[in-house]
Amino acid sequence: MSIMLLDIVLFSHDGRKRILTLRPGAVNIITGASRTGKSALIDIVDYCFGSDTCRVPEGIIRRAVGWFGMPLLLPEGQAFVARRCPLPGALSSEDCFVKIGLEVAIPDAADLSRTTNTSGLKALLTRVAGIDDNLHEPPEGQTRPPLSATIRHALALCFQPQDEIIRREELFHGASDHFVSQSIKDSLPYFLGAVDTEFVRKHELLRRMRELLRKCERDLREVLGVRGDPRKASTLLAQARAAGLGASSGLTSFDDTLAALKDVASTPLAAIDAPLSTNAEYAHLSTKRAQLLEQQRLLQGEIAVAQAFASDEKAYSVEATEQHSRLKTIGIFEGAVPGHTCPLCSSELRVDPATPSVSDLKDTLALVSSRLEAVEAGAPRLQLALGELLNALAIVQQELATNRAEMAAVRSQSDTFAEFADETTQRAHVMGRISLYLESLPNVPDVSALESEAQQLRTQIAALEEELSDERIREQLTSIASVLSQHTTEWAKALDLEHSGSPFRLDFNKLTMIADTPNGPVPMDRMGSGANWVGCHLIAHLALHQWFTNNDRPVPRFVFFDQPSQIYFPPESVIGPIAIDSETGEEPVEGGAETVDEPLRAISDNDRKAVARMFRLVFDVVEGLSAHFQVVITEHADLDEPWYQDAVVERWRGGLRLVPEDWPQAGGAS
Amino acid sequence: MTDWAAFSPEERGLLNPSFFSVILWAAAVGHADKGLPFELAFLVGPVVLHRTTRQSLPASTTTPLPVWLENNPLARPRIADRARLLIPFTKDALMFGGRHGIFTLAGARILPARGWPARVNSTLRNCTDEVRICAKRSRVVGKWFARTGDPATVMALLGVRP
Numbered sequence: 151m152s153i154m155l156l157d158i159v160l161f162s163h164d165g166r167k168r169i170l171t172l173r174p175g176a177v178n179i180i181t182g183a184s185r186t187g188k189s190a191l192i193d194i195v196d197y198c199f200g201s202d203t204c205r206v207p208e209g210i211i212r213r214a215v216g217w218f219g220m221p222l223l224l225p226e227g228q229a230f231v232a233r234r235c236p237l238p239g240a241l242s243s244e245d246c247f248v249k250i251g252l253e254v255a256i257p258d259a260a261d262l263s264r265t266t267n268t269s270g271l272k273a274l275l276t277r278v279a280g281i282d283d284n285l286h287e288p289p290e291g292q293t294r295p296p297l298s299a300t301i302r303h304a305l306a307l308c309f310q311p312q313d314e315i316i317r318r319e320e321l322f323h324g325a326s327d328h329f330v331s332q333s334i335k336d337s338l339p340y341f342l343g344a345v346d347t348e349f350v351r352k353h354e355l356l357r358r359m360r361e362l363l364r365k366c367e368r369d370l371r372e373v374l375g376v377r378g379d380p381r382k383a384s385t386l387l388a389q390a391r392a393a394g395l396g397a398s399s400g401l402t403s404f405d406d407t408l409a410a411l412k413d414v415a416s417t418p419l420a421a422i423d424a425p426l427s428t429n430a431e432y433a434h435l436s437t438k439r440a441q442l443l444e445q446q447r448l449l450q451g452e453i454a455v456a457q458a459f460a461s462d463e464k465a466y467s468v469e470a471t472e473q474h475s476r477l478k479t480i481g482i483f484e485g486a487v488p489g490h491t492c493p494l495c496s497s498e499l500r501v502d503p504a505t506p507s508v509s510d511l512k513d514t515l516a517l518v519s520s521r522l523e524a525v526e527a528g529a530p531r532l533q534l535a536l537g538e539l540l541n542a543l544a545i546v547q548q549e550l551a552t553n554r555a556e557m558a559a560v561r562s563q564s565d566t567f568a569e570f571a572d573e574t575t576q577r578a579h580v581m582g583r584i585s586l587y588l589e590s591l592p593n594v595p596d597v598s599a600l601e602s603e604a605q606q607l608r609t610q611i612a613a614l615e616e617e618l619s620d621e622r623i624r625e626q627l628t629s630i631a632s633v634l635s636q637h638t639t640e641w642a643k644a645l646d647l648e649h650s651g652s653p654f655r656l657d658f659n660k661l662t663m664i665a666d667t668p669n670g671p672v673p674m675d676r677m678g679s680g681a682n683w684v685g686c687h688l689i690a691h692l693a694l695h696q697w698f699t700n701n702d703r704p705v706p707r708f709v710f711f712d713q714p715s716q717i718y719f720p721p722e723s724v725i726g727p728i729a730i731d732s733e734t735g736e737e738p739v740e741g742g743a744e745t746v747d748e749p750l751r752a753i754s755d756n757d758r759k760a761v762a763r764m765f766r767l768v769f770d771v772v773e774g775l776s777a778h779f780q781v782v783i784t785e786h787a788d789l790d791e792p793w794y795q796d797a798v799v800e801r802w803r804g805g806l807r808l809v810p811e812d813w814p815q816a817g818g819a820s
Numbered sequence: 821m822t823d824w825a826a827f828s829p830e831e832r833g834l835l836n837p838s839f840f841s842v843i844l845w846a847a848a849v850g851h852a853d854k855g856l857p858f859e860l861a862f863l864v865g866p867v868v869l870h871r872t873t874r875q876s877l878p879a880s881t882t883t884p885l886p887v888w889l890e891n892n893p894l895a896r897p898r899i900a901d902r903a904r905l906l907i908p909f910t911k912d913a914l915m916f917g918g919r920h921g922i923f924t925l926a927g928a929r930i931l932p933a934r935g936w937p938a939r940v941n942s943t944l945r946n947c948t949d950e951v952r953i954c955a956k957r958s959r960v961v962g963k964w965f966a967r968t969g970d971p972a973t974v975m976a977l978l979g980v981r982p
Binding site for chain 2: 247250264266267273274469470471472482508511518
């Protein structure tokens with residue numbers, strides 16, 4: 151269930167309310183003379199649902215009304231939304247009022263104040279209408295941004311003002327504007343349910359997978375790129391041989407060359423010190439060096455442990471300080487004697503050991519304080535110890551530096567070493583280059599794993615794309631259109647529309663009704679006569695809402711038809727003010743069967759039957775939806791049939807109108 | 821009532837009834853208008869005491885609650901979840917504060933008692949910044965709830981059931 155309207159409420163500037171009661175789940179007819187405010191109702195409802203500007207026409211309504219309000223029936227409970235009527239000269243007002251509950255009574259004018267703005271109102275209504283996360287991405291190559299349907303898009307399907315209900319060119323409210331009609335086309339798949347409900351989530355998943363695939367392909371390219379140049383590996387191997395590193399020759403495959411390079415790289419360089427191993431001084435220095443390195447390692451370990459401990463303690467003391475601070479608030483209650491009666495029910499309270507008293511809290515405060523002090527007391531000692539360790543480390547590092555210098559001195563004095571050193575340096579150089587080359591190879595030389603991963607991703611992506619494809623959505627839409635056309639065809643016959651022997655269907659691309667006649671498809675704008683156009687409008691909207699209701703789609707469950715019978719009446723200027731008693735010159739009292747049918751007397755029998763058929767169809771469809779769908783019709787005609795009369799909720803004749811005449815008007819009297 | 825001894829030391833310290841009742845008092849002061857409705861008292865803690873939520877609160881009450889909720893979609897589930905967990909602490913705070921007179925509970929509303937602001941402010945001056953910020957935010961939240969309408973609406977907006 152989505153939203154249905156309970157009433158429409160107008161608040162005057164001086165605290166009065168005018169309540170137009172509507173029945174949810176039924177047809178509501180408001181019939182009346184011209185210029186009583188019938189057509190403004192759609193604009194009022196639109197405004198309360200967060201329109202950008204207030205399209206209620208200038209005049210008595212805009213001047214006499216302070217707030218427009220509407221109690222709504224929600225799937226769970228009710229809500230009351232209201233919006234201030236724009237001040238004279240303003241186009242809209244941001245002052246919105248919202249109240250939600252299981253049952254919401256209509257507030258008084260004095261209770262109305264701004265509790266949210268228009269965007270908050272729209273967000274709220276979108277949520278309660280049941281519209282959840284959705285997204286429409288335009289096809290490749292189109293420039294418009296992705297669309298997320300909101301309550302405003304859903305409302306386009308709920309209004310048929312008097313000038314639009316007879317249009318041959320467009321079927322939907324506001325569709326004469328290109329952007330509006332495009333957004334209707336974009337949001338209809340979601341509202342109809344043609345889009346997978348998991349669309350947004352899958353869309354995100356698809357995006358992530360595409361990124362993963364791109365990364366995978368990049369890695370593959372890198373590996374293949376490196377591999378593609380086996381010459382570098384062979385060159386390095388040759389250099390290693392020249393430097394005397396004993397590498398094998400005549401290897402052809404890349405993998406073998408790689409293996410040989412790895413062998414070379416792991417040759418230890420310890421041989422450097424060979425000629426000096428007999429030099430006693432040098433040996434002594436080497437041993438000392440090893441010892442110093444070991445000491446350094448131990449000290450660094452201890453320092454790391456101590457620093458970790460210090461940071462833990464700091465964290466604890468920050469926490470404990472916060473606790474301490476919050477407990478200190480007990481100072482506020484110092485000296486206040488606690489009562490012995492329960493503050494809620496005034497019954498006598500026995501002293502409950504489980505609830506904390508002031509003294510309990512003070513004890514806890516004392517405990518936390520002492521713990522904090524212990525930590526704080528310990529902190530300086532820790533800092534001292536840490537400082538000592540750091541000093542020791544600095545000393546060791548200095549000794550290492552001295553040792554290094556002494557060893558270098560010994561080395562430089564030895565000639566044999568110098569010679570040997572050259573050769574060794576060369577070897578070390580080649581080994582360095584080899585190890586760099588080996589490092590730069592990607593860590594996963596196993597291309598097959600990467601390739602299979604890429605392939606897997608590609609299949610998954612293809613599957614997802616298929617699920618989310620336009621193709622799939624179009625299929626769903628076609629199927630839905632076909633289901634809907636069963637009803638529209640039947641109803642076209644009931645209304646005796648032109649071409650009614652042929653199937654009538656809704657085209658979601660062209661947003662119009664099409665009759666598939668033996669001579670080819672005839673869209674609404676190529677059908678003749680206003681009666682056919684109105685008929686198409688009616689059956690289209692009824693079919694759509696029947697679908698929405700039966701499939702629990704998040705579209706508000708009401709539709710407004712404004713003067714569908716207008717095409718059967720001559721222009722009002724010919725008839726004159728309707729239903730004036732010719733003898734007394736006054737407007738007759740409402741309720742008489744005679745005067746009720748007056749306007750319809752002026753039209754032919756056939757036309758009167760057509761009007762009756764039109765209304766009867768609406769009633770039948772609403773009945774078929776067992777009180778889950780609501781229609782509001784504002785009409786000029788007043789049909790003398792019991793089922794019609796039962797549905798009339800307001801009759802604006804004889805001085806009764808939307809806004810009472812005695813309401814004060816802002817900006818001076820009219 | 822609740823068992824003080826069953827709470828962990830951290831809970832006892834951070835959510836102790838004296839501190840919490842000061843928070844509720846601040847919310848009641850901010851709410852004004854016949855006092856803070858009883859049900860909303862259980863929503864003050866979850867909104868104010870969680871640092872991330874507290875930091876994402878708007879600076880003033882001009883931003884309406886529904887708009888803030890739209891801009892911070894994670895706030896609703898967080899608040900609803902924590903409301904449940906904080907029920908025993910809120911109850912304790914209500915009892916403590918009520919018994920010691922910092923507020924009175926009358927007709928399902930919490931009315932701040934007179935003559936306390938001076939005492940509260942002088943003690944809070946010796947507390948950490950965080951305590952003071954909590955109290956200030958609580959006042960703003962009280963005002964915010966008042967602006968949004970009746971308790972049922974506030975609860976429905978936050979997605980909480982009584």
